[in-house]
Amino acid sequence: MHDFTHMAASPGVLMFAFFAFAMFMPIMAFIAFAMFRWGWHADGAMPWPWMHSGGVFQSMGWTQQGENGSQESGNTAFDTYRAETLARLEEEAEAFAAFRDRFRAAKDREKFERFMDEMKSAPRQ
Structure with a gap:
């Protein structure tokens, strides 16, 4: 038989392990319950739709809806x-997207031209 007396805690x-387990388990139980009760629905609906629509805060009169939403x-x-800042940022984002597209096109064109030059200079078999 094995003698496990040398492993006695x-x-x-033992008290630390008990209290750590006692503190950890209620938290895990609450998370499991919350995910079951208020978790993502099978149809893909948000778990707390009122958080994203502003319904609770709007019903309390804490926010005002602008004309553009x-x-x-x-x-x-x-x-x-x-x-004004949002409009400027949108313009900058559009300008950057256009620059990015032009840069990618130039980079792709340069790679293609390099490939074609390599193909022309490669010996034919």
């Missing part, structure tokens, strides 16, 4: 600044 280690702060100077 001290009372301090964005949230307004109520401070007209800030709202104007935000609208």
Whole structure:
């Protein structure tokens, strides 16, 4: 038979293991329950749709819906600044996308021309 007496844990280690397990299990049970109860639905619906629609906060009157669908702060100077900044960022994003496309096309054209030069200079079999 095997003698496991040399592996006996001290009372301090046993108490730590018990309390760690006792603290960990309720958290895991809550997460499992929450995922079951409020988790993603089979039809792909959001688990808490009111969080993404602003329904709870909007019903309390905490936000105002802008004419373009964005949230307004109520401070007209800030709202104007935000609208101008967002418009500028959209323009910069479009300009960058155009630059990126031109750069990729030039890079692809250069690779293709290099390939064609290599093919012309390669000996035929």
